[in-house]
Amino acid sequence: MNVADKVRSPCVSICALDNDDMCIGCHRSGDEITRWTQMDHEERLHVLQNVAEREKKSLIHG
Structure with missing residues (x-):
């Protein structure tokens, strides 16, 4: 698999976990x-x- 085929991280550089251990930036x-x-x-x-x-x-809930 070449670099173009790799699944990229959904990180959006807003790194903070909520009370449910979910990142508010990338979910x-x-x-x-x-x-x-x-x-x-x-x-x-x-x-x-x-x-x-x-x-x-x-x-929807936000």
């Missing part, structure tokens, strides 16, 4: 952030799907 859990560099391609895609769901919920 990843503390565990997902910590493990990101060790995750394979499929795991990262799964995290990004979760991030999209969390982001939608935060816009």
Whole structure:
């Protein structure tokens, strides 16, 4: 897999965890952030799907 195929981090440089251990910037859990560099391609895609769901919920409830 070349560099262009790698799943990039959703980090937006707003790094702060809320009371639920979710980053208010990228919507990843503390565990997902910590493990990101060790995750394979499929795991990262799964995290990004979760991030999209969390982001939608935060816009609805925010």
